[in-house]
Amino acid sequence: MGAIEFDGVGKRYGAVHAVHDLSVAVAEGEFVTILGPSGSGKTTILSLVAGLVPPTAGRILIAGRDVTNLEPQERRIGLVFQSYALFPHLSVHGNVAFPLAVRGRPRDEIGTKVAAALARVRLAGLDRRRPAQLSGGQQQRVALARAFVFEPDILLLDEPLGALDRKLREEVQVELKALQRDLGITTLLVTHDQEEALSLSDRVIVLDHGRMQQVGTPDEVYRHPANRFVAGFLGLANLLEGTVEAGGVLRLASGEAVACDPRGRPPGARAAGVVRPERMRLLPESAGEGLAARVRQTVYLGHLQRWHLETADGRELVAAATDGVRAAAVGEAVRVAWSAEDVWLLPDESGEAAAPRPALAAMAPVA
Numbered sequence: 254m255g256a257i258e259f260d261g262v263g264k265r266y267g268a269v270h271a272v273h274d275l276s277v278a279v280a281e282g283e284f285v286t287i288l289g290p291s292g293s294g295k296t297t298i299l300s301l302v303a304g305l306v307p308p309t310a311g312r313i314l315i316a317g318r319d320v321t322n323l324e325p326q327e328r329r330i331g332l333v334f335q336s337y338a339l340f341p342h343l344s345v346h347g348n349v350a351f352p353l354a355v356r357g358r359p360r361d362e363i364g365t366k367v368a369a370a371l372a373r374v375r376l377a378g379l380d381r382r383r384p385a386q387l388s389g390g391q392q393q394r395v396a397l398a399r400a401f402v403f404e405p406d407i408l409l410l411d412e413p414l415g416a417l418d419r420k421l422r423e424e425v426q427v428e429l430k431a432l433q434r435d436l437g438i439t440t441l442l443v444t445h446d447q448e449e450a451l452s453l454s455d456r457v458i459v460l461d462h463g464r465m466q467q468v469g470t471p472d473e474v475y476r477h478p479a480n481r482f483v484a485g486f487l488g489l490a491n492l493l494e495g496t497v498e499a500g501g502v503l504r505l506a507s508g509e510a511v512a513c514d515p516r517g518r519p520p521g522a523r524a525a526g527v528v529r530p531e532r533m534r535l536l537p538e539s540a541g542e543g544l545a546a547r548v549r550q551t552v553y554l555g556h557l558q559r560w561h562l563e564t565a566d567g568r569e570l571v572a573a574a575t576d577g578v579r580a581a582a583v584g585e586a587v588r589v590a591w592s593a594e595d596v597w598l599l600p601d602e603s604g605e606a607a608a609p610r611p612a613l614a615a616m617a618p619v620a
């Protein structure tokens with residue numbers, strides 16, 4: 254029995270089909286992230302769990318109970334909205350105390366719990382301020398404290414860290430993860446930030462156009478994407494398309510052979526392989542292995558260096574490394590190589606046209 258079960262859930266807003274046929278179960282105490290681009294249906298899914306909007310198809314179960322027709326206040330859910338709406342006329346203390354006060358908790362219990370919650374989000378001492386006297390990041394942390402202070406069964410977080418700068422965001426991510434683990438609250442977090450999804454979650458649901466594209470552990474969705482969308486949404490992915498040949502070879506259109514594990518595909522089958530940039534090795538032009546390429550662009554990211562490459566037949570590839578060892582300058586001729594185990598063949602997408610596609614399924618354009 255899952256803490257939250259979606260059973261064929263759909264949501265239409267008139268002509269807009271915001272969520273399609275969602276069936277997935279979230280386990281007790283699990284931290285699941287819903288990752289997808291803007292408009293993919295993430296907030297709609299949280300609103301359905303919270304009971305703010307009714308589904309137009311299917312059922313939602315919480316702890317085994319069908320809650321599809323239950324009012325929001327009957328669901329024991331802590332919620333942080335995308336626009337963390339605090340009560341402007343209440344102090345920080347008043348905001349965080351609110352869920353306890355409406356539940357009629359005694360005064361001293363409220364005092365203790367609010368103080369503990371504010372300490373957890375590192376806002377101790379600010380309890381007398383009004384929301385307007387706080388920074389955006391501080392307001393967001395008040396909203397977070399208000400969501401978990403009454404020990405809900407389920408925490409729903411819609412981009413809860415969106416207003417924080419990068420450093421604070423990473424700090425609060427660590428805090429949030431520790432908090433969730435300590436309290437053991439089943440958590441559904443919405444984000445469009447792939448790093449946030451990978452670093453926080455037990456499992457990630459990847460959503461596109463209201464349809465679940467894949468659900469899996471961070472490692473599964475990153476290393477073994479179910480399709481091109483997932484491969485491209487979770488960072489940069491080099492896409493190599495060709496035909497499977499006997500002996501573990503993918504023959505590219507250019508005639509070059511790429512070693513790979515065909516995972517049961519017969520010779521002659523069309524296939525697309527994904528190789529992550531950090532798995533691509535840059536070698537000198539004289540090396541006896543890999544594909545010939547030329548460096549078109551280098552991108553320095555501090556912790557990482559990226560090389561955007563073009564192969565002889567015009568294919569775009571990206572290599573990345575954390576050290577400067579593979580340094581190569583713009584215009585330089587190199588070879589790029591990888592190991593067979595670093596090629597992940599996408600499951601058959603035979604429904605798709607065989608027309609040539611760009612080799613790079615990229616989120617970010619060349620900087």
Ligand SMILES: Nc1ncnc2c1ncn2[C@@H]1O[C@H](COP(=O)(O)OP(=O)(O)OP(=O)(O)O)[C@@H](O)[C@H]1O
Binds near residue numbers: 269270295296298335
């Ligand atoms: N009340 C509504 N009436 C009509 N259409 C809606 C309503 N709420 C959402 N939609 C539509 O449903 C789709 C999904 O919206 P949703 O808010 O769930 O997306 P999202 O993934 O949360 O996006 P974002 O990352 O921008 O917050 C969008 O096409 C949106 O325009």
Ligand SMILES: [Mg+2]
Binds near residue numbers: 295296297335411
């Ligand atoms: Mg949203």
